[in-house]
Amino acid sequence: MTFDPTTLTYNDAGLIPVIAQDAETLEVLMMAWMNAEAVAKTLETGKVTYWSRSRQAFWIKGETSGHTQALVAMRVDCDRDCLLVTVRQIGAACHTMRRTCFYTGVETGEEVELMVPEF
Amino acid sequence: MTFDPTTLTYNDAGLIPVIAQDAETLEVLMMAWMNAEAVAKTLETGKVTYWSRSRQAFWIKGETSGHTQALVAMRVDCDRDCLLVTVRQIGAACHTMRRTCFYTGVETGEEVELMVPEF
Numbered sequence: 001m002t003f004d005p006t007t008l009t010y011n012d013a014g015l016i017p018v019i020a021q022d023a024e025t026l027e028v029l030m031m032a033w034m035n036a037e038a039v040a041k042t043l044e045t046g047k048v049t050y051w052s053r054s055r056q057a058f059w060i061k062g063e064t065s066g067h068t069q070a071l072v073a074m075r076v077d078c079d080r081d082c083l084l085v086t087v088r089q090i091g092a093a094c095h096t097m098r099r100t101c102f103y104t105g106v107e108t109g110e111e112v113e114l115m116v117p118e119f
Numbered sequence: 120m121t122f123d124p125t126t127l128t129y130n131d132a133g134l135i136p137v138i139a140q141d142a143e144t145l146e147v148l149m150m151a152w153m154n155a156e157a158v159a160k161t162l163e164t165g166k167v168t169y170w171s172r173s174r175q176a177f178w179i180k181g182e183t184s185g186h187t188q189a190l191v192a193m194r195v196d197c198d199r200d201c202l203l204v205t206v207r208q209i210g211a212a213c214h215t216m217r218r219t220c221f222y223t224g225v226e227t228g229e230e231v232e233l234m235v236p237e238f
Binding site for chain 2: 003021043084111
């Protein structure tokens with residue numbers, strides 16, 4: 001079946017959550033949002049392109065920072081309301097210059113910083 | 120710092136997206152939602168407990184199917200608006216009886232079923 005981005009289920013703002021996973025290490029890097037056009041652009045260009053809710057604009061990941069995400073594969077979930085992209089991440093996925101946005105652990109009721117800025 | 124579920128950022132419906140990842144294989148299994156009480160219950164019980172948007176009720180994963188998720192670790196992202204839980208998954212994470220909900224690939228413009236029901 002031909003994949004049509006408009007057949008996905010978007011929220012009231014026209015967005016779908018997207019999980020980015022490192023294709024090599026399998027580390028979960030971040031979660032962000034795409035609209036149908038961002039999904040299409042990501043597939044067309046191979047550059048992972050989100051929709052920035054704060055800027056209300058396309059957000060080609062790494063365009064200004066150089067910390068790009070090259071698309072390796074895209075998957076759709078069973079409900080068609082979430083995407084998983086596996087990526088080749090250059091540098092930090094997180095704006096705090098850490099490898100992943102998920103650098104805070106919850107351990108026996110305490111928040112623990114699991115990694116420091118690397119890039 | 121003591122972790123307080125009420126300090127996370129929830130959407131207008133009081134929910135936060137949660138990514139579940141297999142602690143052993145690192146496969147991304149599913150994405151679902153929790154409210155602050157579900158986050159607290161998950162930590163207290165060690166049983167991953169979502170909030171079902173369709174049923175408007177707590178959803179202790181696997182309670183009826185037996186396909187439980189035992190919490191291994193919880194992480195918070197940089198914006199405090201997404202959680203990652205690593206889990207020990209018994210059986211299928213997906214209601215279609217597949218290992219993961221992300222069983223549909225998008226390959227050269229086509230949707231491809233990457234795995235069949237296993238459980």
